[in-house]
Amino acid sequence: MELDHHAEELASALGVDKEEVKSDLQNLLQYSVPLDEAKQSVRRKHGGSSSSSDAPPSAKRIADIEPNGGNVSVTVRVLTVGTRSIVYQGESQTIHEGKLADGSGTISYTAWQDFGFEPGDSVTIGNAGVREWDGKPELNIGAASTVAVESEPVETPYDDQIGGDADLIDLQAGDRGRVVETRVLEVESRTIDGRDGETTILSGVLADETGRLPFTDWAPRPDLKEGASLRLSDVYVREFRGVPQVNLSEFTTVEVLDDAVEVSDSAPRLKIGEAVDAGGVFDIELLGNVLEVRDGSGLIERCSDCSRVLQNGQCRQHGDVDGEDDMRVKAILDDGTGTVTAILDRDLTEAVYGGTMEDAMAQAREAMDKEVVADDIADTLVGREYRVRGNLSVDEYGANLEADEFEETDDDPAERAAALLTEVGA
Known part of the structure; x- marks a missing residue:
């Protein structure tokens, strides 16, 4: 019975299945691992703190919360509440x-049951677990946690974020419970192999x-059609192919x-x-x-x-092809x-080269060297200033921009230098 109690306490704090936690504890205890050490090992396995849960949770400011700091109590303002269905332990x-x-910062949370709080509420959350998610601490609110509504509002510098309303440019991977007013530019229906077999989804821009x-x-709606102006409430954002992607769940x-939502034809220009x-x-x-x-x-x-791209006639996945x-x-x-590395496709490359791919292949055959084409392109591009529009991805291999537009600028350098000096002087 004592083991059941420890398993239930751990499972609630970690937000995982009790029977799995109990099995993990039993496996460790049968090898004479002390109970406290076994509990710490199970916490580490499931992404929780390795600190003993027997210690009372400490009240902390958000800025002071660390993934390895044990369970905590916080008094906070609720900015956003999102709802999503996931598959956990096969269910x-x-x-x-x-x-x-x-007043010290913001933190993401996951609640494994509905505690009833809404955006704008001020609450004290007791005995919340802390785990690391995407390199940052996140609160894990389970069955062993408590939530009490505060009579006085918690003062924060983030009250303008209550409710989750956001412009598209401000959305980041990991955002949840956000609200956007937007226009559908592109949409297509396709069938994928989802978690429940073949699933029809909508995707677009x-x-x-x-x-x-x-x-x-993920739950295709007829209102998502090209040209429609919509208010989408309770969307979440995740990274897909290196860029943020808006996701609509069945709760959206x-x-x-x-x-009609106003749309700009131009893309936002940023410093690299x-x-x-x-x-x-x-x-x-x-x-x-x-x-x-x-x-x-x-x-x-x-x-x-x-x-x-083949290297010496070899594909790294399919070999000699x-x-x-x-x-x-x-x-x-x-x-x-x-x-940043700007990557130009065939159409943009032909425009830069000043001829078709067939022309380039003829030049390479005549010179008996493919590199002459790249050399000519380099002679055209290097040292000149260009405006590039496209999708930027950043990973361990660097920053790459898949270009949709690529053109030489016609800005007057003298005028730009004068404008820069004026800006610096101001």
Whole structure:
């Protein structure tokens, strides 16, 4: 019976299945591992703190919470509340998630049951577990946690975030319970192999005055059609192919707006360093000088199965294959604040080269060297300033921008220098 008590306490704090926790404890205890050490090991396995749960939770400010600091109590303002269905231990489970704030900062949370709090509520949450999620601490609110409503509102500098209303440009991977007013620019229906077998979803692009983002609707709704202006409440954001993606769950509500949402035809322009620091950005414009055209530019061959670029006739996934001819440019762009590799597809590369791929292949045959094409492209690009628009992804391999537009700027350098001096002087 004592083991059941410890298993239930751990499972509630960690938000995991009691029987799995009990089995883990039994496996450790049969090898004579002390109970306290066994409990710490189970906490570490499930992403919780290794501190003993027997110690009373300490009251902390959000800024002082660390993943290895044990269970905590916090008095906070609820900024957002999102609801989502996940599969856990092979079963579907509804969770509630969002963001909390106090005067010192904000923190994400996951609640494994509905505690009834709403955006704007001030609450004291007792005995909340802390885990690390995406490199940051997150509160894990389980059955052993308590939630009490405060009579006096918690003062925070984040009250403008209550309710989750956001522009598209402000959304980041990991956001939950957000609300956006947007227009559907593109939408398509497709069938994927989902967790319940073949599933039909909608995907496309959303836009507002600040920018554009891809979206996926996991419970396809008829109101999501091209040109529709909508208010989407309770969406979550995750990273897909290096950029933030808006996700609609079965709990998302869709309201058709009477007035059309204004959409900008231009992309937001950022400094390269600022864009790279922000991580992946969908539909962005950068301005910079081409420092170098990287190896792997010009005439290339791709695998006919996966479209990867071949190296010496070899695909790293499919081995020795017949390649398909293609062209691209990988240009290093610099604006003084950072660098990014702009990747141009065949159409943009042909425009830069000033001829078709067939022309380039004829030049390479005549010279008996493919590199002459890349050399000509480098002679055209290096040292000149270009405006590039496309999707930026940032990972361990660096920052890459898949270009949709690439053109030389016609700005007057003298005028820009004068404007910069005026800005600095101010």
